[in-house]
Every structure is written in C-alpha cells, then in structure tokens.
Amino acid sequence: MQTALEAQALIKTYTSGGRTVNAVDDISFGLANGEFLALVGPSGSGKTTLLAILAGLLTPDSGTVSIAGEVLSQMSERRRASFRRQRIGFAFQANNLVPYLSALENVELMLRLNGKRDRDGRRRARELLTRLGLEDRLNALPRQLSGGQQQRVAIARSLIHKPALVLADEPTASLDTERAFQVVETLADLVHEEGRAAIMVTHDLRMIKVCDRVVQLMDGKITQVLETQEDLACLANPADCTKIPMNVFGAGQEMAAAE
Amino acid sequence: MNNASHLAFKEIWRNKGRFLLFSLVIALITVLILFVAALGEGLGAGNREYLEKLDGELIVFQATARLSIPSSRLERDRLPQLRNIEGVQDVGPVGFSAAAIPLGGRSDLFDVSLIGVEPGLPGMPPVVDGQPLIRRTTDEVLIDSTVALVTDAKVGDWLLFRSIQGSDEEFYRLRVVGITDSQKYSIRPSVFVPYVTWARIRPQALVGSGLNDLSSHIMVVKLVDPAEIDVVRQRIEARVSNVQAVDRRTAYENTPGYREQQSTLQTQNGFALLIGLLVIGGFFQIQTLQKVGQIGMLKAIGTPEVLIASALLIQIAIINAVGVGLGGLASLGLSFVFPANVPIIFEPRSAAMAVGSILVMGPLGGLVSIRYSLGIEPLTALGLSS
Numbered sequence: 084m085q086t087a088l089e090a091q092a093l094i095k096t097y098t099s100g101g102r103t104v105n106a107v108d109d110i111s112f113g114l115a116n117g118e119f120l121a122l123v124g125p126s127g128s129g130k131t132t133l134l135a136i137l138a139g140l141l142t143p144d145s146g147t148v149s150i151a152g153e154v155l156s157q158m159s160e161r162r163r164a165s166f167r168r169q170r171i172g173f174a175f176q177a178n179n180l181v182p183y184l185s186a187l188e189n190v191e192l193m194l195r196l197n198g199k200r201d202r203d204g205r206r207r208a209r210e211l212l213t214r215l216g217l218e219d220r221l222n223a224l225p226r227q228l229s230g231g232q233q234q235r236v237a238i239a240r241s242l243i244h245k246p247a248l249v250l251a252d253e254p255t256a257s258l259d260t261e262r263a264f265q266v267v268e269t270l271a272d273l274v275h276e277e278g279r280a281a282i283m284v285t286h287d288l289r290m291i292k293v294c295d296r297v298v299q300l301m302d303g304k305i306t307q308v309l310e311t312q313e314d315l316a317c318l319a320n321p322a323d324c325t326k327i328p329m330n331v332f333g334a335g336q337e338m339a340a341a342e
Numbered sequence: 343m344n345n346a347s348h349l350a351f352k353e354i355w356r357n358k359g360r361f362l363l364f365s366l367v368i369a370l371i372t373v374l375i376l377f378v379a380a381l382g383e384g385l386g387a388g389n390r391e392y393l394e395k396l397d398g399e400l401i402v403f404q405a406t407a408r409l410s411i412p413s414s415r416l417e418r419d420r421l422p423q424l425r426n427i428e429g430v431q432d433v434g435p436v437g438f439s440a441a442a443i444p445l446g447g448r449s450d451l452f453d454v455s456l457i458g459v460e461p462g463l464p465g466m467p468p469v470v471d472g473q474p475l476i477r478r479t480t481d482e483v484l485i486d487s488t489v490a491l492v493t494d495a496k497v498g499d500w501l502l503f504r505s506i507q508g509s510d511e512e513f514y515r516l517r518v519v520g521i522t523d524s525q526k527y528s529i530r531p532s533v534f535v536p537y538v539t540w541a542r543i544r545p546q547a548l549v550g551s552g553l554n555d556l557s558s559h560i561m562v563v564k565l566v567d568p569a570e571i572d573v574v575r576q577r578i579e580a581r582v583s584n585v586q587a588v589d590r591r592t593a594y595e596n597t598p599g600y601r602e603q604q605s606t607l608q609t610q611n612g613f614a615l616l617i618g619l620l621v622i623g624g625f626f627q628i629q630t631l632q633k634v635g636q637i638g639m640l641k642a643i644g645t646p647e648v649l650i651a652s653a654l655l656i657q658i659a660i661i662n663a664v665g666v667g668l669g670g671l672a673s674l675g676l677s678f679v680f681p682a683n684v685p686i687i688f689e690p691r692s693a694a695m696a697v698g699s700i701l702v703m704g705p706l707g708g709l710v711s712i713r714y715s716l717g718i719e720p721l722t723a724l725g726l727s728s
Contacts, residue, residue: 196645
C-alpha cells in the first residue's frame, strides 16, 4: 500500500512557567492510503499538538513530516498554506463551518479555493452531502443545522477536494453517542472507499471500532499501538473483555473509560 | 465573481439586518458631514456672494481700514482719480447698510442688506427678470431672488422698507424694477438702490443727512484687461493716496468673521470625519473579534491571507458606499424641504469632496481590523492559539 504520510522523529517542546514540557517527544509513524488511524490519549498527552504539526500549522523543533511525498518543513509559509488547501482535508471540533454559507456552499468552498468549482465538483459536493444524509439540507445555514449535521457538512468539506490526508480533531465531541458513531462510520466508509488516509483525534473509545489502527499517546510519546481487530473491538467494548488492552485516559480513569 | 467578492457578498446578504443598520449609521454621518459642508458653503456664500459675483476685478478700500468694509470710507473724488489710471475701464462706488422689509404686519420684519450702487457702473448686479437700475435718483429697487421668494414680490410691485433714522423707524416705498440672482451679503439677501437713494434712506443720525456725504465704503474697478490685475493694482496704490486695492477673493475673505466662521465649520467637518473613521473602524474591529475562530479555521484550511483581507475590504467598501448613497439621498431630500432663508447650499464640488472623504475614510477605518485579521493564528481553529 502506498504511503500517504510519514512522520519521522518529531519533537516539540514548550516552556511553561520555567519548566520544559515535551508536548511531542520523538514520534515516528507512517500512514498508508486508505488507512484510518485513531489518535487517543488523556488530555495534555500531545494529540492536538501532533495533529497541528502533521497539518503544517505548527513547526516541530526537529523531525520531518512528509505527505504524499512532499516534506512540509521544506516549504515556505505560503506554500504550506497552499499545500493544506490542496492536499489536506480538515474537520475540527468547533468553528468548523463558515456561518454565512449554506451547507452546499461550505462544501463547495474548498473547490472555490482550489479553483475547481466546475460542474463535476458541484455534482460531487451534492453527492457527498446526500451520502451523508443531508440531501434536504443543502441550502440550510449552519445555524439551521444540528451539531451532527454540521459535523457531517465538515466531513463532506474535508473530502470534497480529494485530499491525500484527512485530519479530524475530535469531530464528535459535541454529539450524542448514536449520532457520533454515524458520523465517524460515514467518515471511515468514505476514507476507505476513496482510498484517502485519515487521522482522527478522539476521546471516545466507542468510535474506534471503525478504525484500522489506534495509536496511544502519553506525555508526548507513543505508548501503545493496536492494530488487530480483536484488540480494537475489545477497546471499544471493554465490558465484553477480560483484559482492557489500552489505558487511554491515564491512571485512575479506567472506570470512566469503561462507563 | 472572485472568491473574495463571493465571501464578502454572502456575509452581507445573509446578515442584511446588521449590515443595513450599520449602513444607516454611515448614512447619518454622511448627512451630518454633507450638511456641515452645505452650511459652510451657505454661510460662506451668504457673506461673499455679492462680492464674489461683482463685475469688476479689483476692490478698492481706504488703506487705513485694513480691508474692513464697514470701516472704509472713500470720497467721491476718488472716482475720477481711479478712472484716469491706465488699464482701468470703469469704476463704481458701493455703499452697504441694513434695512428690513415688513412681511404682513409691520412687526414681522425680513432683514436685508441695503446696497447702494451707481446705475450702469461696476457694482450693479445683472438682472434675471425686469430692468436694471437706470436713473440715479428714483425710488426704484432691484431685489435678489431670495427676497423675491420670501416677499413674493414681482417686477412692478411696491415694497415697503424700514430704516432706522436717528432713534425712529422710517418706512420707504420702493418699486421693484428688476430681480437679480442670489446676491447675499453679510448673511442676508440683498436689495440694490441707486446710490443717491441709498444715501437718503440708509440708517443715519438725521433723516436725509446722508445726502450731504456721498462717500462710499468701497469702489469696484473693472479692468480693460483682467490679466493685468497685479500691474493695475500696483498703479492704483501708487497714484491714489490712502487706498488699498485687492482682488475679490481677498476682499470677501476679510469680511468680518468670514475666516473664523469657515475654519470653525471646517473643524466641525474634520471632527465628523474623525468620528466616522472611529465608528467604522470600531464596527469592523468588533466584527473581526467575533470571527476569530472562523478566520482561524479559514486560514487552517489554506485560505490565502490576501483573500481574507480582500473580502473584508470589499465588505467595508460596499457597506460604506451603501451608507454614503443613502446619506446622499437623504441629504438631497432634506434640502428640498428646508426654507429658502436657511443658509444651506449643496455646492457640487464641496459635496463631492465630502462624499469622497467618507468613501476613503471607510477603508482607512477598516485597516486596523484587516491588520488584526491577518494576525489571527490558524491554530485557533484547533484550540492551540495560546
């Protein structure tokens, strides 16, 4: 399988109150096209910082990120912005949509920015939104959509321009379990069908059964990687397992995870 | 439509109420600025209109009067002296005083400038209706268009004028023989009478005593060749004792209070523009502050900064233009309902300058918010901006 993303020896440190914090501490991993990876770990483990580095929004102190064969650190600021626009799709926790654009216009925005809003692009935008169950909400403004519908629009926007990599930062944080699972399942289906690579930061272990790999971060380091379907299913439904394969929320919070 | 225009128009269209409200604020500022400019023009014209339209290039004052019309006194013998100077075509004496026209009853008075001119000589304004003054000693009067409008007088009508003689009110009946265009002086519309008539009826210590003294306040000099104004001016001052000759502009700029009045109004206009600048700047800055997350998201997905700045600039230009348009229309509408004696004149050049300065002011006011928006970190979208 072709490599979509290659992260090599990434290090990012912050100084906070005179103390040096290793937000990302020597992280290396790769991601193939069509692979859906979940990034888990307790708050402050470095998930969002790592996501920002992979997106080219934050420069690591050392290490390299290459997406579709192009090394981000070798690009100028302007080129990185252009690269994000063309090769990366984003779905954030909040501030996801432009409030004065309709659902369809929000999705088409990526086509506009890339100069690809032709007939095929517009048709694909409608198809994506229809696939995500929003065929009757195409002209609705974000404020007229529920949280789940807004996230689905964001997912359509993250895929419309056929990016090499989709990055999603807790896209289901504000949704109830059922809606959250629908959103993630659709994202996973689209990623697999279209052969895109995707990384999703999540706190919700129930979402990871549709992922191909789970990477656990703790204090900026990768502490565990789960790849087998058995482990992933066990992590998603810990009550059914005799052994919980991963402590995602840190010491003393296992019960919260199980609940 | 390019991407910046698309975003700018969509935001305005989907938030019509908010943007219209702000356009109305700009419209009110526009009305204020246009009216202050029109008031400046109206009051300025009220002071200078007659002097500005004079049919002579030079105005001669008594040298020691320091260009003050009420203080200047020129004896009749200066007339032939001035006429004999090479380059002078003709000279006319002009005297200024005040009178009032009773409207309806004698207690309701309409103040006018009573100006004495010599028929046929420089200083007498052209008529737009009726006949000019011809005879030197008659009870005939020319009235300007504002007097005609307020009194409803027509050519051939008789008008009653009140003048203070000593400590008493005296009333004089004069026949309107012609109507001139607007010829305000000293913020009042004007009426013109033959010089001898003026000397007889103008306010004075004793009834008719003015006939013993036919000296004038100024003399208007018409040149053979207006291009020789500086040469002839120097000749006049060299050959006629105790006189100062200036062009019309210098003359009206030295009328009492003219400069102070104009600078006060210009200061008011400057402040109105400054207020507009701050209001527009404040509005767009607040709006940008409300959109930090959204702008961060746009930058994160790779939207070029120039597109974000252009969209904001286009928005400011549109809102500003709509506000200025509404304000211009409102000012125009209001100008039609103002009474004729209110000194408001919408002069195209000063109105265009006022409108132009507001149109420039909008984008200037928005520069701070544009600069701020460019500084927003895309990491904001991921909650990592701190």
